[in-house]
Amino acid sequence: MKDDRLVEMRIFKGVAETGGFTAAAVRLGVSQPVVSRAIASLEARLGCKLLHRSTRIQRLTQEGERYLALCTRVLDMLEQAEAEMRADDPVGTLHVSAPLAFGLDQVVPCLPGFLQAYPRLSVHVSLTDAVVNLIGSHVDVAIRMGRIHDGTLVSRKLCHLHRIIVASPAYLARHGTPVTPASLESGQHNCLLWDGMHKHLNRWPLRINGRIEHFEARGNFHTDNGSTLYQMCVAGMGIMRLAEHLALPALRRGELVEILADYNVRDDSSAIHAVYLHGNRNAPRVRAFVNHCVEYFANPPWLRDTPPPAAAGAAMSRAVVEVAST
Template structure:
């Protein structure tokens, strides 16, 4: 029978940390080890595997082909070990939770919900990235993502948190200079700000004379995330169509003014938590989803979780 090697997971963790932190010294600081100790552990790992994992220069560390393959396998193994510990643990939520969210939802809903969750789970580290791009959870090594809008078909598991209607709005200064649109047709004379990525609808929908119509709009600015679009509307550049939860505070302060509400079709934008299915869902993922379900349910701007 092969000899049991008791220290393999420790070597894996050190190697993964070196790659994540970009060097031996940075990894040593996070592991409370000396740089020489980290270097020796990586060298011992390479000797055991019989392969060079890292190419070292005075300026940088570069993964070899063998190193890239081992990194992916090591991250999967460490995550499985963490999941196994949590599956039989005392109920403590621990480890590293990698989250991806859209910029608006992450800024206005998710981030304010983090302090209370971290206070309840001090053994957990959250790694949060905000982008309106739809990321590949496996490629980005993310545990969980929060996505707003229609979900593409995929193997991911989705849990609906809530829905919110959309609203067209503009700054009072813009409306003072260009007038307030009274009908959807008036938008042809207005600067309608939009997104530079593909959406399920190209135009803006309205309900007019009892039927839904879609009006093609155009403007001088396209952006890649809703938060920038909101900021540009606040700056008086033009009209923007955004989720109600995203602009309700600005509307309440009078910084933005809703327009064409009589033609609002009432379409709802859904917020979902998505994660990779199959097997045991890690306790840290389940706990954070449950936390966000409660956060969204308590917000009057969302409906139908």
């Protein structure tokens, strides 16, 4: 349905400010009959006279003065809304989803710099290992690991993320250190396993006699939560193939030990992506956050010599972090 109310408001405001139909037509770039028809239509719809007409000047009635104030408010709000959408300084609320372990360990530390750069934004972060539906969950940007197969989403690669086979010193002291993949099948070793939709990560690509084979990890502990697997590994409960953002710092601290390094395959197809809906491609809040992540992870924190700066309390106060159980 055609709605000319905003057009009529602009024309009425032009007439009120210029004092005449002809002057308003010149300012607005329309013909004088267009102005006359708009004012007549407006007065007919409102059921009152807005202008006292004479041959030389148009003067506002009392109702016209009240309506002009309302029109000015509405048109100013419209201009402000469009200016904010076009602005380089995004405003509003940004909803982000990220995997639990990677989110806590990497996404949350990158938020202070983002919030300081865009102080008019409020960020809501949901941490879950479930693959969220961006439309149904009202998520603007999701951080995802691995290949992106959903053609309905726009994807920006942030960085590669390799996996390392590790165990704690305490575990290796009790069970010995496996020196070949065959050692894992001897029955004396326990692997920590993914459950649910991440079960494919239990197939470890290993290079054996020059060929890549997939070892089916077996063990007595399963979970759909990456943070839990990491904690169980550090606690000495088994061997796992751990993402390097957690593995490398733990190796440096001596909490974990790398094993089977000569057999482990660096999976170059594994990466971290920021994904969002095509309709949000030009949304300033989405564009700003994705660009920030691309820059932040261009040199991944786990490969740096020093850890990222601690979260700034003032900036983090505008970030709401929710941890979802899966």
